[in-house]
Amino acid sequence: MSVQGFHIPQDVAETVALAARLGSEAYFIAGGTDLVIQMRRGRRKPGHLISLQALDGLKQIESGAGLVSLGALVTHKQIETAFAADPVLYGLVESAQVVGGNQVRHAGTIGGNICNASPAADLLPQLLTLDAEVVLTGGNGPRQAKLADFLLGPGRTTRSADELLTHIRFRRPAGKAATAFLKAGRRRAMEISVISVAACIGLSPDGRLEDVRLAVGAAAPMAYRAHDAEILLQGHKPDEDRLSRAGILAASAAVPISDVRASAEHRRRLVAALLPRAIRQCLLRIEKAAQ
Amino acid sequence: MSQHSVTRYPVSLQINGERYDVDVAPDTSLLDVLRDEFGLTGTKANCLEAECGVCTVLLDGKAVNACITLALQCQGRQILTIEGLAHGGELHPLQTAFIECGAVQCGYCIPGMILTAKSLLDTQPDPDEAAIREGLAGTLCRCTGYQKIVDAVAHAARQMNQQQSQIKTTTTGDRQ
């Protein structure tokens, strides 16, 4: 059965009303980089497509001193460009720039990356470390949720079919802070993550790890925060031994799959090796920014 | 489900500066419209899953994969295909550079490669070799081993920057 309807609503209210009227047969389409391929493979069979292309208000990044707000239709390329010279949020650039090739990054959006909810979605780990919140609008008006609560499992979120994700928001880490994201794939470009790690680190004036937020992607049914590793590091100086113990703790929380791309054991070792490296990258960025 | 029961929607596309109108099904790709409706077969088809880049066109100036872009998503937007790159019979510097550097073998990837490169140079006029390789990563070539393609893009960038600075010096010259 092919798609029967294609709709281009002009604002959020019209979009949500359409979605409520058409029911669960209707799919939103943003960049289409996930959905169109899923349709081709017969994995999704929308009766109607509701295209978000005219919702210009959701294509903006607003980055004030305190709060950062990303419209759901912001593309990977926009993220790459907007934070290119920002050491505090540079981890978001690293996350966005490993997604596919330039063509996919021009079309693919942050909203699609989140709502598609792939275990390997590359924007998720860093957004989790930023304690990002999602803002949705549905028939019952807008609601807000923590990204960590919104994501349920592979392809599953708490979003109901008629709810539109409109914004992603987080508080900009204050003080001596930085972010970093590292991804291991089999080749450098155009490869979904075998494993990915993200760190958001804040240092106290005397050089202790004051704010430690760590996350791991592609190592479990959903990207997760490595809370045990965070607790181990919190309040301590970042010495090598403690960093590597944190890596091992984060790896032990993984429930990786074995597939053609890597064995579960290899994936765990990658988490243990990459997480300390991401933290050191943050420390380096903090140091550089202070110079 | 029989073919004629599919709803078709009118869409108006600006392709290479000209307006094209067509009725398409909701899931028809831009690639199919370009090739099958308008005979613009310079845009190639291969994997149909955004993996190889041979179908690359510029949508509002930015490289995208036409194979996974729905035609209806392009309503009123500017599309540039390889057929629209040369101006008044004169090749674009990228096209000239690909010929001069011997960067073309079978040629199948080249339309997509050149448009991927154009999109890169439009935002990053002076990329180093690593930036060129990174910029082209979404488009694959089975033949050349990439070195000559990278050389051609670097060469074209130099040519374009030279032309730009010549234009600048003549305009400042005029003002004096």
Ligand SMILES: Cc1cc2nc3c(=O)[nH]c(=O)nc-3n(C[C@H](O)[C@H](O)[C@H](O)COP(=O)(O)OP(=O)(O)OC[C@H]3O[C@@H](n4cnc5c(N)ncnc54)[C@H](O)[C@@H]3O)c2cc1C
């Ligand atoms: C060749 C290739 C390589 C890729 N490589 C990577 C990679 O390395 N890392 C990675 O993370 N991803 C990768 N991707 C996946 C993809 O590009 C991203 O997940 C992209 O961000 C999805 O965004 P989109 O706008 O294209 O979503 P769409 O395909 O338009 O939508 C995806 C899903 O989200 C829903 N949706 C979209 N927007 C909203 C909204 N605002 N509100 C509610 N629901 C919404 C849609 O209904 C659909 O179910 C790759 C894709 C391709 C084709």
Ligand code: FES
């Ligand atoms: S045919 Fe479109 S990317 Fe391969």
Ligand code: FES
């Ligand atoms: S020249 Fe043959 S694929 Fe590139």
